[in-house]
Amino acid sequence: MKKGTLYLIPTTLGGNNIQDIFPPLIKKVIEQTDDYIVENEKSARKFIKLIAPEKKQSELHIEQLDKHDKQKGISDFIKPLINGKNMGLLSEAGLPAIADPGSLVVKEAHKNGITVKPLVGPSSLLLALMASGLNGQEFAFHGYLPKESGELKRKLRLLENESAKHNRTQLFIETPYRNPKLFETLLKSLKPDTFLSIGIDLSLPTEEIHTLTIREWKKKKIDLHKRPAVFIFQAS
Numbered sequence: 001m002k003k004g005t006l007y008l009i010p011t012t013l014g015g016n017n018i019q020d021i022f023p024p025l026i027k028k029v030i031e032q033t034d035d036y037i038v039e040n041e042k043s044a045r046k047f048i049k050l051i052a053p054e055k056k057q058s059e060l061h062i063e064q065l066d067k068h069d070k071q072k073g074i075s076d077f078i079k080p081l082i083n084g085k086n087m088g089l090l091s092e093a094g095l096p097a098i099a100d101p102g103s104l105v106v107k108e109a110h111k112n113g114i115t116v117k118p119l120v121g122p123s124s125l126l127l128a129l130m131a132s133g134l135n136g137q138e139f140a141f142h143g144y145l146p147k148e149s150g151e152l153k154r155k156l157r158l159l160e161n162e163s164a165k166h167n168r169t170q171l172f173i174e175t176p177y178r179n180p181k182l183f184e185t186l187l188k189s190l191k192p193d194t195f196l197s198i199g200i201d202l203s204l205p206t207e208e209i210h211t212l213t214i215r216e217w218k219k220k221k222i223d224l225h226k227r228p229a230v231f232i233f234q235a236s
Contacts, residue, residue, distance in 0.1 A: 011043075193215065
């Protein structure tokens with residue numbers, strides 16, 4: 001029996017401006033796919049309805065990745081693929097499997113000889129890097145940095161030293177309500193000539209992207225509270 005295809009379906013980074021972001025293929029795949037593995041069922045159903053409003057929600061078969069045990073159930077989740085049905089993988093925002101537990105599903109699909117088809121869509125990390133003006137040849141994404149103040153400062157200084165040594169751009173994110181505290185720590189911990197770029201509300205009408213030295217940032221006011229942001233820096 002021919003196995004199904006796992007489609008990696010991008011979602012919005014917020015907002016409903018789908019006509020400006022997604023190619024027609026996204027709608028076509030969703031219209032033809034009933035089985036999904038998702039990070040969050042509520043947001044996944046909302047997105048599917050936004051893209052394909054005529055599709056009946058009752059026709060959808062959705063499995064949600066366990067937040068506490070991300071490996072749990074994955075071998076069972078992909079059984080429709082093994083039995084010849086196509087499936088969609090959806091993140092809560094942006095691209096599945098990028099800073100997202102969906103990578104475990106993709107790995108399991110490859111182990112079972114299943115075709116994986118990535119579809120085009122927005123990635124906050126790449127959008128921020130593109131617009132930063134910083135080195136896009138040598139970069140690293142670090143996810144969430146330590147929360148504790150002392151550990152965070154040590155980590156930032158380590159990453160700054162690595163950036164200077166290897167000409168490497170460093171990317172990371174934070175839970176939106178903690179953004180102001182992280183920003184303050186960046187200003188206190190990094191050297192004055194280090195470049196810091198912040199991409200806020202990417203792909204939304206309220207989008208802001210600024211790249212300044214730490215010295216210049218100390219003179220600038222910016223609203224980061226509860227706004228999704230990507231932080232990027234490169235030592236001079």
